[in-house]
Amino acid sequence: xxxxxxxxxxxxxxxxxGLALTLAACGADQIDDSDDGxxxxxxxxxxxxxxxxxxxxxxxxxxxxxxxxxxYTSIVAPEDQPYIDAFVPFEECTGAEVVYEGSKEFExxxxxxxxxxxxxxIAVLPQPGLLAQLVRDFDAVQPAPEQVAAAVxxxxxxxxxxxxxxxxxxxxxxxSANAKSFIWYSPSAFEEAGYEIPTTWDELIALSDQIVEDxxxxxxxxxxxxxxxxxxxxxxxxxxxxxxxxRTAGPEVYDQWVNHEIPFNDPQVATALEYAGxxxxxxxxxxGGLGDVTSIASTTFQDAGLPILDGNCFMHRQASFYAANWPxxxxxxxxxxxxxxxxxxxxxEAGDVLLGGGEFIGAFNDRPITQAFQLYLTSPDFIxxxxxxxxxxxxxxxxDTSVYESPIxxxxxxxxxxxxxxFRFDASDLMPAAVGAxxxxxxxxxxxxxxxxxxxxxxxIEASWPAS
Amino acid sequence: MxxxxxxxxxxxxxxxxxxxxLIAIALFVAVMAVIVFVIDRPKNxxxxxxxxxxxxxxxxxxxxxLVYPALRTVYQSFFDRTGDAFVGLDNFATIFTSQDxxxxxxxxxxxxxxxxLMSTFIGLVYAVLVDRTRFEALAKALIFLPMAxxxxxxxxxxxxxxxxxxxxxxxxxxxxxxxxxxxxEPYQFIISQPWNNFFLIVIFVWVQAGFAMTVLSAAIKAIxxxxxxxxxxxxxxxxxxxxxxxxxxxxxxxxxxxxxxAIVSLKxxxxxxxxxxxNFGTSVxxxxxxxxxxxxxxxxxxxALAVILFVLVVPIVIxxxxxxRLAEEIR
Numbered sequence: 001x002x003x004x005x006x007x008x009x010x011x012x013x014x015x016x017x018g019l020a021l022t023l024a025a026c027g028a029d030q031i032d033d034s035d036d037g038x039x040x041x042x043x044x045x046x047x048x049x050x051x052x053x054x055x056x057x058x059x060x061x062x063x064x065x066x067x068x069x070x071x072y073t074s075i076v077a078p079e080d081q082p083y084i085d086a087f088v089p090f091e092e093c094t095g096a097e098v099v100y101e102g103s104k105e106f107e108x109x110x111x112x113x114x115x116x117x118x119x120x121x122i123a124v125l126p127q128p129g130l131l132a133q134l135v136r137d138f139d140a141v142q143p144a145p146e147q148v149a150a151a152v153x154x155x156x157x158x159x160x161x162x163x164x165x166x167x168x169x170x171x172x173x174x175x176s177a178n179a180k181s182f183i184w185y186s187p188s189a190f191e192e193a194g195y196e197i198p199t200t201w202d203e204l205i206a207l208s209d210q211i212v213e214d215x216x217x218x219x220x221x222x223x224x225x226x227x228x229x230x231x232x233x234x235x236x237x238x239x240x241x242x243x244x245x246x247r248t249a250g251p252e253v254y255d256q257w258v259n260h261e262i263p264f265n266d267p268q269v270a271t272a273l274e275y276a277g278x279x280x281x282x283x284x285x286x287x288g289g290l291g292d293v294t295s296i297a298s299t300t301f302q303d304a305g306l307p308i309l310d311g312n313c314f315m316h317r318q319a320s321f322y323a324a325n326w327p328x329x330x331x332x333x334x335x336x337x338x339x340x341x342x343x344x345x346x347x348x349e350a351g352d353v354l355l356g357g358g359e360f361i362g363a364f365n366d367r368p369i370t371q372a373f374q375l376y377l378t379s380p381d382f383i384x385x386x387x388x389x390x391x392x393x394x395x396x397x398x399x400d401t402s403v404y405e406s407p408i409x410x411x412x413x414x415x416x417x418x419x420x421x422x423f424r425f426d427a428s429d430l431m432p433a434a435v436g437a438x439x440x441x442x443x444x445x446x447x448x449x450x451x452x453x454x455x456x457x458x459x460x461i462e463a464s465w466p467a468s
Numbered sequence: 469m470x471x472x473x474x475x476x477x478x479x480x481x482x483x484x485x486x487x488x489x490l491i492a493i494a495l496f497v498a499v500m501a502v503i504v505f506v507i508d509r510p511k512n513x514x515x516x517x518x519x520x521x522x523x524x525x526x527x528x529x530x531x532x533x534l535v536y537p538a539l540r541t542v543y544q545s546f547f548d549r550t551g552d553a554f555v556g557l558d559n560f561a562t563i564f565t566s567q568d569x570x571x572x573x574x575x576x577x578x579x580x581x582x583x584x585l586m587s588t589f590i591g592l593v594y595a596v597l598v599d600r601t602r603f604e605a606l607a608k609a610l611i612f613l614p615m616a617x618x619x620x621x622x623x624x625x626x627x628x629x630x631x632x633x634x635x636x637x638x639x640x641x642x643x644x645x646x647x648x649x650x651x652x653e654p655y656q657f658i659i660s661q662p663w664n665n666f667f668l669i670v671i672f673v674w675v676q677a678g679f680a681m682t683v684l685s686a687a688i689k690a691i692x693x694x695x696x697x698x699x700x701x702x703x704x705x706x707x708x709x710x711x712x713x714x715x716x717x718x719x720x721x722x723x724x725x726x727x728x729x730a731i732v733s734l735k736x737x738x739x740x741x742x743x744x745x746x747n748f749g750t751s752v753x754x755x756x757x758x759x760x761x762x763x764x765x766x767x768x769x770x771x772a773l774a775v776i777l778f779v780l781v782v783p784i785v786i787x788x789x790x791x792x793r794l795a796e797e798i799r
Binding site: 107108111112133137219230231233234289290291292294295297298433434437438442445446449450460463466 | 549550566567568632633634636637656658659660661741745746747748749759762763764765766
């Protein structure tokens, strides 16, 4: 579930981002201009700032002076500034103007705008499922121009190109990504109690039991969780399921599940949900500092990990972007107040796996300015300028990870680029909207709030899978 | 010339769109002026020409803005998700057979029954109690105030009222704090089914009671003094006065208030959307329609829900209009 997550991930970083940008700008000032005009060829440069970008690739699109291109996204002020700043080199190269348009109603508005003939030039699509819907239902997205396809071949892995491909046509280049297979904890609390970071599911359960035992008689619980997220309530459990599915059934079965080659109520899926239930529906394990099992449904996902700070709970499974939700003054580091460890292995045979999400750049017309801007968004110049603003981790081969100030950003970037780890995209983002943004969320919510039976929930999701 | 047609048919920037809008308004005014001018000229015009000239443009606009979209929605409700394949009554079958949609329909019925009854009852009792007292204006203003708040705003206020924190922690919700003071356990108002529906309904009653009170209070004041005096001379007590004189005298106003509130509760959307997004078994038809049409892009199912809503509203609207006519005739 990337939409909300990412939007919120960018929330609350305002000051940090501002600071990082200021620093980046300072860095840029100090660099001498000796290699001007050729900067694009030099990899690495969170310090690539205005005036240093390689302008040559955009010349073939003709004279773009005075043209404008709209960039439509779900990210609104103040988190928009790192993007706007990263567009400056393009504007200086071409003399064109990039119009940034953020809307909190992005997901509902985009199809409406497309249908009414008022589509933006470029939109940041938070889910491959949405891209597929726009292509198949509205025939609205333009195939990526060959220059963009070539750049994606050069800078991104095949899997990422595949996520931007619908029915064998490549449409959308990847933008940013996030790593989801994390369990947040407090290093200091773990150290104090003498707990080790678990690396297998059995160790994770043993640790949970240990915590229950050590805190008998108090309200302290090993886990805290929250799935409330406005009209996307329930997505947090879909991430739990996906992380477990990937580790119990392995990446291949995971792909079959995503593509509905096995039914949603298949025994292998039921096993994954059963594992999730071992923690989420165990009254001894949840919901530290927040209430009983049903309080998971009423707690917003933003608040759900906070009891770690006051010692009411020890562990919280959430993606890297949860870093933005810790209150100001919290140190996010391996030796700090909070940090995250990778979701433990369940079945060795599944190998090293990582669940994540990402965003894609869709274009709604083929004007030269639109295509030139699409190309710019895949360039090392853009991704490094944007990454310097923080909270932006593109799976791009030229990404300079040294720009990240936050250790969790650096760790995520490292995991995402590690070729020995099998990456899989968030399943609910790939499924048809009726399931991935519909019944999968609502049934998982009922599974918690009404204690709906595992099989009944899975049967209901299977029944809702669209026929066409 | 080509540039001009481009501008008119495909305005690209906001100022251009405004320009096109102004041109359209000017055209409308010009056409109306010509019609009025032409109609006024000849003296012995046949009736149907005058009728057509005056009612025609309005009928045209209603046709394009209301009738066509309504028919189109009905048409779409017989088609699949994308509107490509004809599926007959499948969408309606889904709605009436699936467990989740049945919950939605039942919830809507509960809203339509409870909200008008509770709001009207509270409004009526309140109107009678404060009638001709010293604080009437202030008391009425207090209960009328929620009407001025948007439903989304009202829901956010009530979300804080219902907010839950586990026992032993500091409560931030008003009702749960009261429960804790009384020595009870805090309660999950938003999640505990089926009562959470009732707690959502309370919000709407809180908003609508002011409307009921205002209309009914006016009706009470319109009861002729001689009737009241005659009843007093007959020696009725307060309760008898209320049931035998006041209520029968304001019956038409009561019916109008009940049906009007029933119509708005059929269409209730904001409260459910803001508080639960239809989760925890609280969804209603209007919320589900939005969910299907605009979140899951299922045009067929969305249209079918809109049609059901329309079918449910129509009889109440007809009854409402008839009662309003009756009320006017009595006056």
